[in-house]
Each structure stands twice: as C-alpha cells, then as structure tokens.
Amino acid sequence: MRSSGNITWTVWKALFLRETVARLSSGRAAWLWILLEPVAHLAFLSILFETVRQIMLPGIEGALFITTGILGFLIAQNTALRCKDAISANAALLAYRYVHPIDTVLVRAALEAALVVISGLVLLTGLGLLGYNVMPYDVLQVLMAVATLWLAGIGMGLVLSVISELIPELGKVVAMIFRPLYLVSAVMFPVAVVPAAYQDVFLLNPLVHGIELIRAGFFSPYQYHTVPGVSAAYIMGFALVTICLGLALHVRFVHRIVEQ
Amino acid sequence: MIIVDDVYKRYHTDLGIGKWVLQGVSFTMPQKVNVGLVGRNGAGKSTLLRLIGGIDTPTRGRIERRCRVSWPMGFSGGLQGSLTGRQNARFVCRIYGHEKDIPERLAYIEDFAELGEAFDEPVKTYSSGMKSRLQFGMSLAVDFDVYISDEVTSSGDAAFRKKASGAFRKLADRAGLIMVSHGEGTLKEFCTAGIWLHEGKAHWFDKIQDALKEYRKSI
Numbered sequence: 001m002r003s004s005g006n007i008t009w010t011v012w013k014a015l016f017l018r019e020t021v022a023r024l025s026s027g028r029a030a031w032l033w034i035l036l037e038p039v040a041h042l043a044f045l046s047i048l049f050e051t052v053r054q055i056m057l058p059g060i061e062g063a064l065f066i067t068t069g070i071l072g073f074l075i076a077q078n079t080a081l082r083c084k085d086a087i088s089a090n091a092a093l094l095a096y097r098y099v100h101p102i103d104t105v106l107v108r109a110a111l112e113a114a115l116v117v118i119s120g121l122v123l124l125t126g127l128g129l130l131g132y133n134v135m136p137y138d139v140l141q142v143l144m145a146v147a148t149l150w151l152a153g154i155g156m157g158l159v160l161s162v163i164s165e166l167i168p169e170l171g172k173v174v175a176m177i178f179r180p181l182y183l184v185s186a187v188m189f190p191v192a193v194v195p196a197a198y199q200d201v202f203l204l205n206p207l208v209h210g211i212e213l214i215r216a217g218f219f220s221p222y223q224y225h226t227v228p229g230v231s232a233a234y235i236m237g238f239a240l241v242t243i244c245l246g247l248a249l250h251v252r253f254v255h256r257i258v259e260q
Numbered sequence: 261m262i263i264v265d266d267v268y269k270r271y272h273t274d275l276g277i278g279k280w281v282l283q284g285v286s287f288t289m290p291q292k293v294n295v296g297l298v299g300r301n302g303a304g305k306s307t308l309l310r311l312i313g314g315i316d317t318p319t320r321g322r323i324e325r326r327c328r329v330s331w332p333m334g335f336s337g338g339l340q341g342s343l344t345g346r347q348n349a350r351f352v353c354r355i356y357g358h359e360k361d362i363p364e365r366l367a368y369i370e371d372f373a374e375l376g377e378a379f380d381e382p383v384k385t386y387s388s389g390m391k392s393r394l395q396f397g398m399s400l401a402v403d404f405d406v407y408i409s410d411e412v413t414s415s416g417d418a419a420f421r422k423k424a425s426g427a428f429r430k431l432a433d434r435a436g437l438i439m440v441s442h443g444e445g446t447l448k449e450f451c452t453a454g455i456w457l458h459e460g461k462a463h464w465f466d467k468i469q470d471a472l473k474e475y476r477k478s479i
Contacts, residue, residue: 002357006357007355007357010354010355010357010359011355013354014351014354014355017351017354018340018343018347018351021343021347022342022343026342090340092337092338092339092340092341093338093340093351095315095331095337095338096331096338096352096355097313097314097315097331098355098356099355255316255317256272258315258316258317259271259272259316
C-alpha cells in the first residue's frame with residue numbers, strides 16, 4: 001500500500017506537468033506571451049512615465065521603479081486569478097479519488113510562482129544588459145516581499161476557488177474587482193505621492209504594502225522613502241487569514257465540489 | 261476486501277436536497293469475488309458504484325477499501341478534454357504510482373484502444389465510442405485488485421465489444437469485479453455472487469441466480 005504522502009506527491013507532480021503542458025502549449029507560442037506580459041506592461045508604463053513625468057523620484061530610474069511594481073502586482077494577481085479557475089479547469093480529473101480540489105489550486109500557485117520568477121529574471125537581465133543597475137540593495141527583503149505577495153495570492157485564490165465553484169456569479173464579480181486594483185496598488189507611483197489625507201484608505205489594500213516593501217528593499221534607503229504606514233505584518237496577516245479561511249472552505253465544501 | 265457500512269446517500273440538486281437514494285446499504289465484499297449488481301432503473305446502482313470507486317462520498321456511513329479499487333469503468337468523466345489521449349493516459353499512470361514503466365503502459369493503452377493518430381489529438385475531439393475505448397484501455401493498464409464496471413461491455417462497435425469481453429474475461433480471472441449490466445447473460449458469465457438493490461437497501465446473494473430471481477420478482 002502507498003502512503004498518503006506518497007500519493008499526494010505523485011498527484012502534485014502529475015498535475016504540475018499537466019498544468020505546465022497546458023499553459024505552454026495553449027495557442028501559438030504561448031510561452032512567449034508569458035514572457036511578454038510583464039514586458040508589455042513595462043513598455044507601456046515607461047512611455048507614460050517618461051513622457052508625462054508627473055512624478056519625479058530623484059536618483060531612481062523609472063524602468064526599475066515600474067518593473068518592481070509590475071512584478072509584485074502580477075505575482076499576487078496572476079496567482080489569485082489562476083487559482084480561482086483551477087478547480088473548474090481540472091473538473092474531469094477530480095473523478096480520480098486521489099485528486100482533491102485543493103491539489104489543483106496549490107499546483108497552479110506553484111506553477112505561477114515559477115513563471116513569474118522566470119519572466120522576472122529575464123526582464124531584469126534584459127534591463128541589466130541595457131545598463132540599468134539591477135542588483136537589489138537588500139536581496140533578502142525583496143525575496144521576502146515577493147514571497148509574501150505570492151502567499152497573499154494563494155490565500156485569495158483558495159477562497160475564490162471555492163466561491164466561484166459554489167456561486168459562479170460571485171466569482172465573476174470578484175474577478176472584475178481585480179482590474180481597477182491595478183490602478184490603486186501603487187504599481188506606477190509611490191504611496192508617498194498620495195495626499196496624506198487619503199493614505200490611510202490607500203493602505204487598506206494589502207498589495208500596496210507588498211509592492212512598497214519590494215521597492216524599499218530594491219532601492220537603498222537614501223534613494224527611496226516609503227511611508228511609515230507600510231507594514232510587513234499587515235500583508236503577512238492578510239495572507240495568513242485568507243489562507244486559513246481558504247483551507248477551511250476547502251475542508252468544509254470538498255464533497256459539494258466533487259459531487260458537481 | 262471492501263467493507264460498505266451503513267451507507268446513506270442523497271444529492272443536492274438545484275431544487276434543494278434530493279430524496280435518499282441509498283438508505284443504509286451494508287455488505288462486505290471478500291477478495292477475488294465477482295459480484296453483479298442488479299436493480300431497477302434509478303435504484304442507485306451507479307450511485308453505489310461511484311461511492312465504492314471513491315468519486316463521491318457517502319452522506320452518512322463509511323466505505324473501507326482494503327485493496328486497490330478502480331474508478332467506475334464506463335462512466336463519462338475522468339478525461340480532460342484539452343489534453344490528448346496520450347497525456348490523459350500518462351496522467352493516470354502517474355497518479356496511480358506507475359511512474360517507472362509509463363512507456364510500456366502507454367504502448368499497451370495505445371494498442372488496446374486502437375485510436376490511431378487520434379491518440380495524440382485532444383480528447384474533446386473524440387466520439388463517445390473513442391472515449392470509452394480509451395478509458396477501458398486506461399483501466400486495464402493500471403493494476404487494481406477490484407475493478408468496477410458500469411455497463412462497460414456494451415460500449416463501442418461489434419469488433420471492440422468482442423475484444424472488450426475477451427479482456428474482461430482475463431480481468432475477472434485475476435482480480436475482483438463489481439459490475440452493473442442489464443444483460444443477464446453477461447452477469448451470469450462473469451459473476452458468481454450478486455447484490456440486489458431495492459428501495460435503498462442492498463441484499464447480498466452468494467449466487468447471482470438468486471439475486472436475479474429476486475430482481476425479476478420485484479418487477
């Protein structure tokens with residue numbers, strides 16, 4: 001008899017390969033688009049940044065500022081939204097009793113992390129070749145902040161995956177909320193430029209904390225000042241709460257999901 | 261050995277909670293016994309097979325599997341439409357722990373299912389006959405102690421049916437079998453024992469003839 005740990009491991013491996021194949025072979029040159037997504041964001045925002053020049057950050061290069069914001073935002077958003085659809089995309093495979101709904105969600109989160117890390121490295125290497133200084137000031141803090149944003153993405157994905165299975169309409173509404181989130185997550189401007197009166201409202205969004213923390217680690221404290229309200233504990237707490245809630249929802253509704 | 265202990269099942273439908281399909285089903289299936297499952301349409305035969313196969317869980321009660329039990333062969337599901345036949349087969353080999361000899365098992369499935377070039381096409385382009393051939397091949401390629409079959413011998417064209425019943429014959433000799441079929445001949449050919457499902461309860465008979473007799477009396 002195989003142990004349950006061994007079974008789960010083989011299921012994760014098989015699902016990971018299945019998801020990777022699907023992701024990289026859907027449509028023509030799908031792998032290229034995965035790399036191009038952050039590049040396209042970067043190009044678009046760089047043009048905005050360079051031509052409008054509303055925000056002056058002395059000593060900080062616009063391309064690096066935007067890159068850190070985009071990568072931080074994409075890892076949280078893509079993880080959450082891909083995980084949201086993980087169960088319905090693998091519905092047929094739930095017929096095998098070793099495959100649980102939560103396996104599909106966790107495997108997608110792992111794949112998304114791998115893809116963002118790869119496209120981030122490609123992007124930073126490219127900028128490095130163009131002459132930008134892409135070595136982070138504090139590598140550990142950048143990695144911590146990216147990991148926290150990913151965990152927040154998993155937490156949201158776990159919750160959304162159950163919700164969109166049980167109440168599909170609500171799942172669609174939540175996906176819509178993610179679009180404007182891009183504008184208010186400090187991707188293209190630092191929180192410091194937000195008027196003081198609105199900063200508290202702004203900082204309710206946990207992604208802002210993660211993205212600001214990436215920048216605080218990437219640039220030296222002489223170059224980049226973040227606002228005092230930015231806190232690692234806030235986004236970590238958010239990640240912890242959503243992950244626990246998501247796991248609880250999965251335990252509670254696993255039979256209902258498989259039955260469908 | 262499979263122990264089914266006081267199992268109840270009802271489904272959630274769009275109209276709320278449905279009525280009980282199974283109400284206190286209990287039996288113990290010994291190793292290496294072939295069992296035929298009989299009952300009227302809607303008596304809960306497929307539901308019971310899904311519960312034993314682990315696709316679904318009982319609302320109440322417990323099912324213990326002390327051996328490797330297959331998924332219900334012949335049910336529609338378990339094939340991911342966007343993946344090719346080969347990728348689906350590979351996935352199943354992996355999750356059932358046959359990582360090491362995937363090429364041999366894939367070759368067996370490819371040969372058995374006779375899909376030709378379609379084996380490398382997405383499953384969503386398959387006809388239902390092609391799907392059931394692939395599924396049949398997949399369940400034969402994985403080692404199980406007990407196979408669960410839902411009308412599987414009646415799928416496909418005449419040539420495939422002949423091949424399927426030959427493969428089934430060999431299966432019945434080496435492993436246990438739980439099968440649903442509306443053909444009495446098929447049941448008598450493959451099964452020794454029988455279970456008669458009636459009004460949510462299961463009745464075990466050591467001889468399939470007795471189960472069929474009770475079933476005929478009830479209709």
